[in-house]
Amino acid sequence: MSDTYASNLERANQYLERFKNTTTGHYINGAFTLGSGGREYENLTPTNNTSLGKVMAGSVADMDAACEAAEAAFESWANTPGAERKKLLHKFADRLVERADEIALVESMDCGQPIRFMKQAAVRGAANFRFFADKAPEAQNGLALHQDEHVNYTLRKAIGPVGIITPWNTPFMLSTWKIAPALAAGCTVVHKPAELTPLSAYILAEIADEVLPKGVWNMVNGFGEDVGKRLTEHPAIKAVALVGESATGSHIMRQGAATLKRMHFELGGKNPVIVFDDADFERALDAVVFMIYSLNGQRCTSSSRLLIQSGIRDRFITALEQRVRNLRVGHSLDPDTEVGPLVHTEHYNKVLGYFDIARQDGATIAVGGQRITTANSTLDPAGNYLEPTLFTHASNSMRIAQEEIFGPVLTAISFDTEEEAVRLANDTEYGLSGYIWTENTGRALRMAKQVEAGMLWVNSENNRNLPSPFGGIKMSGIGRDGGDWSFDFYMETKNVCIAQGTHRVPTLGKR
Structure with missing residues (x-):
């Protein structure tokens, strides 16, 4: 301790x-x-x-x-x-x-x-x-x-x-x-x-x-x-x-x-983070990890769907898997803790239930997917702790891509073209926020216009600005x-x- x-x-x-x-x-x-x-x-x-x-x-x-x-x-x-x-x-x-x-x-x-x-x-x-x-x-x-x-x-x-x-x-x-x-x-x-x-x-x-x-x-x-x-x-x-x-x-x-x-x-939200082949790889990786695993994934603006372009998909997913494995789960008062316990047993069990749903729908649980039952120096298994989780080989029609899980759980979906990225991003009943990673200014402007969300960040995680409007569209x-x-x-x-x-x-x- x-x-x-x-x-x-x-x-x-x-x-x-x-x-x-x-x-x-x-x-x-x-x-x-x-x-x-x-x-x-x-x-x-x-x-x-x-x-x-x-x-x-x-x-x-x-x-x-x-x-x-x-x-x-x-x-x-x-x-x-x-x-x-x-x-x-x-x-x-x-x-x-x-x-x-x-x-x-x-x-x-x-x-x-x-x-x-x-x-x-x-x-x-x-x-x-x-x-x-x-x-x-x-x-x-x-x-x-x-x-x-x-x-x-x-x-x-x-x-x-x-x-x-x-x-x-x-x-x-x-x-x-x-x-x-x-x-x-x-x-x-x-x-x-x-x-x-x-x-x-x-x-x-x-x-x-x-x-x-x-x-x-x-x-x-x-x-x-x-x-x-x-x-x-x-x-x-x-x-x-x-x-x-x-x-x-x-x-x-x-x-x-x-x-x-x-x-x-x-x-609610099922917010996309869209990473194109030309994105700044390390900055995008940092932002993807932060925007779903910080605050235990219990954030309305969490980017819970990763839309990754096929040209960097394998490299990005490999790096992402390692980062998710490295996340420190522990007591909320431990300064080293990056992911703490979920707020209540009912919600905890709801999030755990999506692991079975992912398997049933054919997704791969690349990292995590389990409750934590072994104590460490600060973690009591009587608490609501689970492994930070990454789903891969997912499609946008799966429940894990459509429903708000509200936990430290990320669903990765690949795309080939800008048009496909827009279609996938908008294929949800939600429209709170979105994140776009690209070094192409024209593409950033086009995506900002076409992605259906009340708030969009380009080449950034969620940056709070009090004078700016905050809110969503659709559901x-x-x-x-x-x-x-x-x-x-x-x-x-x-x-x-x-x-x-x-x-x-x-x-x-x-x-």
Whole structure:
């Protein structure tokens, strides 16, 4: 056991002690509460499936109370000057940085993500708050549109209380990415975290309690079938932002239909990484490995389909196999770990099931394809560990090429021509992201135009740029996050037309 791992484990246990010794509840109208009519459940760490403490799954009454609190606080928060909201959100960011060590270690234990990826989580979350904080004073700004005898101008107003539903894969980061622009716009928030990873959401609520007026931020733990359903149906909630599975998005759209809620969905993906013969071999190899095996493959923008041109296929696959074999699987707090345990046994078993599906469909399991049952210096086989896996000799019609596995599993498919690469890339119900590796500028431009995805990276892994639009098409989502696109979602645009008094007004009924 390395000194760093031992230190991480010790500090994590100190931070987690309070969760283990109490029941984690909700934050409603400025108060921490266990609510009424809920039920307790155990929150397990995927590192060894032991308990991190009990969590209270809220009731419909708890969600009603949260939505009503957000509604009551909305007018005051929406009318708070943007400059004041800016100060408060910067203060929130400061507190995130102060608690960075706690957030990283708790998150890593709660969801199984390796600490190497979580150690900057608070800093990145703070960056989300600072970016949107700085935009808060200008959020209501619109356009001036001049005509000969009229002047039109637009302005924006916060839409109202909003529901934010976040997933379990990188829960802290995605919560800040959704909630920060909502608050900057002047909306109040009801947050329903994923039931499998509730702890960082509780830390966020603690910071909200220190920084924000009561009722502006509310958080209710629980399950989709009760509190999630009520959040999406409640008449006080004017918009719902979800990060989750495509099936969940369809479900929520149906639930919100009666109240005509605005919806923003960031959903699933089966994203292609397309490597042409002329690609920079080593950089492309690095990016292919990183974009599927980092974050345990539990990333919506993971490039889970490798489309490799036939001219370099054998060489690339040989090098890729060795890299996958070399990946270090271990405890999430071990600084040497590159792939940690999957978030929950149900999801773990789902991913394991694709190994049999691959064999049945005729693919080759070139690397991996097994659960890990032997302990090492940091890995407890009671946890949700599996071998990073590479499928080869696959076709795009196989389930492993069409369904979102959401684990450290890559499916490799070969192609010959640019036209075939486009066809394969687009032959999926998803359209979140894509990655193109080529040194041919014309080809890069053609591919960027033809590949069906909301986001494309050329000769790069997933590079995050806060002002840029983030979101997918087809079954991968509706709407965009980032920059002014976030305000378009969280705010209503109003047009005002003012006459200059010179135009002829039509007349009727004069005699």
